[in-house]
Amino acid sequence: MATTLGLTSGIHHVLPQKPSFDVTSSSNLPDAMGDNDILTSDEDNSTLESLTYAFSIPFSFIPGPDPDQIIMATSQARERWLHPPDSPPNLPTSKLPIHQKSINDVRELCKKLSPGLVARTTVSVTELTAETALRKKQTTSVGLWIAGEPAEVHKTRGLILQSVPVAMRRACVNIDHDQYYLPDGVPNPRITNHLERIAQFTGTDIFVLKPLEPTSIVAVDQGSEASQNRRLMISIFGDYESVEHAKTRVLIMIDDLLGQEVISMFMELSVQSMVCGRARKNVKLIESATRTAIYFPPPFPQVYGYSPPGGTRREPDQIFITGSSREDIAKAERMLLNLTLNMRVFVKDVSITLTKIDYILLQRLDDVKKIMDANGTFVQFPVLGSPASLIRIQGSETLHLERTIKAIMVICGQFYNASWWVMDSPIARLLPKALEVQKLLIDVAAFTGVSIAFNKQVFEFSGSDENVKAAMHMLSDVPFVKENPYQIRVKIELANEHKEFVSGKKNGKINKIMSQSNIQIIFDTFNEYNFFIDVCGSQFDTTMLGLKLVEQELPAAVSFHVPDSYHKRIIGIGGQHIQRIMKKYSVFVKFSNAMERGASGRSESDGSKVDNVICRTPARNAANLELVKSEIMGMVQRADADIVQEHVDIPRLLHRTLMAKRKILDDLENKWGCTIIFPSTEMASDIVTVKGPQWQVPNAVHEFLALVPETHIIRLKNSPELEELLKQDEFKKTIADRMNTQFGIRLHPTADNATESPGGRSSSNGEDYMEITFTYTRNNAGALRDAIEMLTNFLLSHGIQTDSIKGALPRPKSDSFEDFVPFFHSAVFQKPSQSRVGSSNGSIRRLSGDAGSIFGDQVSHAEPAQFTDTTEAAFYDGDRKASSSDAGLARPPGSSGSISSTRTSFSLGRKGSTVWEGGLEATGLPDGEEWTKLESDRSRSNSVTT
Structure with a gap:
């Protein structure tokens, strides 16, 4: 049974006690150096007795659209995302009005906070621009400096981060030219009005852009480029959650244009990932069986705390379903509810330091979402900048729950904490003044992107491994630091399973490193999954050398798939073969079979794609990993080796039709031993992945394209x-x-x-x-x-001229010689003019059929009105009564909100109910025969798994 973990007490060291404030992480920010704002301090020339802290606000300075490509823009969108007409050329992205407003909002917020909420706290904002070795290009960083009591500083930092849009995003949705324009060439006013309403309702800015200019040569590559030159692009700008909200509503609008029915249902947020299943295989099977599209909300609502002025957040439990008929939608709804009724739920709380929780939220949230999708689990984080240090993981199987936790812990290991103690001594230089510390902390934070604190002669760093080391290099050049004795400690977090690997008790790795670099290395227990390696020293150069040697002993690994039938042959009698390989390359190799992967003897539906061989070696020997993999795969037959994947560009609107051809796709996959993976509905992506043996994938792709x-x-x-x-x-x-x-x-x-x-x-x-x-x-x-x-x-x-032909394709280049023609000023070498596919000379249509109006006035259905008053109430106001049925509300017993139940393990199934491997149950559905057939077909269908 899953348990709840707590933070264990660390081992006491002889080094000075660290400050009580646990510095929260900042993101990997753009750097800087330039014109600073006037720095202020309440203690102009006095030394600092309280905590002083600096960090960079991780603004995402994304560029706006190309003004020449804009067809339509919602209200005030141009003013926010384009430079003013009289602006000088080549202004940086950070100078866009939308980004300058965010910076000014921070300044105004700091002015309000300093004398009011936290009287002893001084906040200063500086904007820096520079190009350093850590940054590839010149960008902008906004640094803040706070001084006060630790609790006040932490509270102020959290309030600032939650009050500004730290995660700006851009999302794109394609729309067909003939859907957006009326027959007379005028944009459909009902579409433009609806986009305006979506922008106003969600707090985003929306642009409709012209089709991208295709390259002249790629245009004839399988017709992919030529088939897209009539599609317009709807670009959505805003903060993370608002963009996802608006994107879903734009996708539903396009579905309605195609005559689809739209309803909503409600399901507890914390069980949605489990209902979708591993790699979303359950929901893809439902969409394939019912020819519907299911739109789930983002899994991290309000995690950043920010909400745009006037914007409305999406109901986190609301799911939209679109389909060609009410019957199909009702069938999909019943299947989703059936999954929740037969689901076991396991919950586990895990401790993570505050620094790393914020780091994950600011930089690695997309990686966590991929982990959730891969394991069919749910992860709940505290709000950015909050003092909570627990995350909660929920899953339907303990194996996948544990895998999720371990994967998140690996992310934590990519983040360092470091401390630099300035020791007291009779000849010690006096502490620096407040302004000196203020400038130092802001410069370090802005240049490196770390969070840095100073309290009672101790500097604390938090950030990614490389950034923390860069910040320590900057500090080592400060005269005050260089002229005083000091102690340095760098904390590395690593999985407990690697403790024996790193310590090397048999050959004394750690003792050897300590003797070489004159440092101290301490292993410090943290929690059930991870431990700390503390690298401590009294000289900067020797400490950095010791840290480098420790990092070289950290495990480097590669994992890949080898069919279980080959394992015994590769291992050899008594392990002779694999022992020889491991000794030859100094690499540890481990095989896992289906039983060890938690399949309990069953044949996993995606077992052929699961990595079941892992090779591990110290980082200094990482180059040998690929050699080991190559030698092992050399023992595998060609048909089972070299699993690769190829991406195929297919219009998103065709995915639903292709997924409905389940029998054809199954036969295709079985014939070539490949898997066809469609993107999730929320991604709105055109890319379909074909995965399988390298020598068979081209054949599978060719046959698959015959369906498009x-x-x-x-x-x-x-x-x-x-x-x-x-x-x-x-x-x-x-x-x-x-x-x-x-x-x-x-x-x-x-x-x-x-x-x-x-x-x-x-x-x-x-x-x-x-x-x-x-x-x-x-x-x-x-x-x-x-x-x-x-x-x-x-x-x-027959004497008919074709000079005025429109829609002709450009000729291909015969060789690369034409690339050099512009360098010759000769009338002999004339480069032919390149015609453009997708220009006004031709048109390409993707879909045929009756594309009705968004308001249903041109669509012939049993219930033609798509956006009725009741539907719009659910669509915009989140009215639960507007759901298709009250049965759409599905929550685990005993829960009042997202994973709010205090039970660590409970079952949602009824007595006597059974759950099969994929989580889909045949009994209890009105259309049970068809669902049972879908279940039986699943064993040979891998098209929606990875």
Whole structure:
């Protein structure tokens, strides 16, 4: 049963006692050096008796959109995300009005805090810009300095971080050209109005941008570039949580444009990750079986504490489901509820130092989300800057819960704490004045991105490993520090399982390092999972040398997959083979089978993709890891070795259709031994991953692309001769039938009376154009150029000019010699002009069918009105009564909120209920036969697992 852990007491050292304030981490910030604000202090020329602390606010200075690409912008978005028209060129991103407002808000907040909330605290803001060895480019850092009692300093820091947008993001959603524009070339006012409402409701800024300019050569690469040149981009700017909120509502708007029904249901946030399953396989199976899209909320609501003015947060328990019919949505809803009713829940609390909790929130939250998705678990963090030091992990199986904890602990090990004691002595130099310390701390924090505190002659550092070492290098050059005796301690956090590996009791690794560098190394117990290695010394150079030697002994590892059937052969009789390899390369190798991975003898659905071999060696010997892997994989047959993955760009709106072809995808995966992985609905990504043996993946990709429809359109000047020629049998036999047989491409000529306009196509009085549509599947896209040339040559042979053709593809480069042509000023070497795919000369459509209005006025359904008053109440106001049914509310017994139950382990299942491996249960569903078939097919279906 899972237990609750507490922070264990550390071992007492002979070094001076560390300050009581546990410095909270800052992020890896941009550096700086430039014009400072006037630094102030309540104690101008006196020494500092209280805690003084400096950190950099980790603003994400993301750039705004290209002004030339903007088609539409919501209210005040241009003023916030573009430089003023009279601005000088090449202004840095930090000078954008939106970022300058954040910096000014910090200044104003500091002015209010200094004399009011914490009377003994002085806050100073400085903006620095510089280029150093730690930063690749010139950026901006905002540093703060606080002085006061430890409790006041910590409270002030948390308040500041929670009051500013420290995690600004940009999200993009593609929308088809014909969805955004009306037939007359004017943007659909109902879409633009809806985007305005989304921006106002969520507190974000939204832009509609022109399609990206495709490269001329890549345009013919499997048709991927050519198939996207008609898609516009909806860019959403704002803080982390607001952007995710707005992105979901934009995706739902697009689903509604395609005639999808929209409802909402409610499910406890803490069980949503478990319902989705490992690698989200459960929810992907549900979406595939019901042809629906399920939008879950972000798993970390209000973790940053900031909320934009006027913005509304998404209800953390609210899930949106879109589908082609109410029946499909109701079926998906029942399947989700069935999962919650048969779920066991285990909860565990783990202690992490305050510094590392904030560091994870500021820098590594995306990594934690990947860990949660991989294990089907939920992690709850305290709010950024809070004094809480516990995180809570919740899972449906103890094995995956433990894996999640260990993975998070590995992240903690990438973060150092260090202390620098300035010792008292008869010849010690006097302590520096307040202003001197203030400038020193701000400079160190701004240049290195660490958090640094000074209290009672002790400096404390927190940050990433490299940044902490850089900050100590800066401090070592300060005269006050150099002229006084001192003691240094650097704390490294490492997993308990590596203690024996690092200590090297058999060969005395630690004793050897201590004798070489004249330092002291102490192992300090922390919690059930990790321990501290304290590197202590009285000289900076020797301490850094000892730290480097310790880091070289830290474990470096590589893991990979080898089918279980090969393990015994590789290990050899009595372990002879593997012992020889380990001795040859000085690398430890461990194999794990399905039983050890927690499969209990079962065949894991994603077992073929789980890393089951780990090679570990000291960091100084890390180069041998790949040699060991290569030798081991040399004993594996080609069909099972070299698992690789290839990314395929397929329009997101086609994913739902492809996932519904479950039987075809299963046969394809079984045939080539590969797995097809679709992105989650919330990602709104076009990238589908095909994973499998290196020599089989290209075949699987080719066959998979045969399921993806593509369309390319060219337009010719119409004439009676052209119309007559296209009606003749000669055209059908010589061109149309031959093209279909030889290239797999079909022709559809249509007279067109529309003309091009800046926003699209507008009506014309006469039939001025002949529109010829090429339809094919993605795997045949490479023959599109040949098909167009075949048609062009046929028309030319009959005396019909094709100079005004629109939608032609650029010719490929024959070799790389053309790259050098611009260097020759010669009329002989003329580089041909490059035509652009996706320019106004042509158009490509992805989807066909009736794309209805967002308000349902052009969609024929049993219930045509998509956004009714009741639906909008749920969509914007979070009205729970607007859910499709009260049954949509699913919470664990005994819980009043997100993982608020005090029980460490409980079951949500009914007596006698059974839970199968994937977490999906067949009994209890009205459509049980189909669900049982889905369960039986699952053993041979890996398309949604990794």
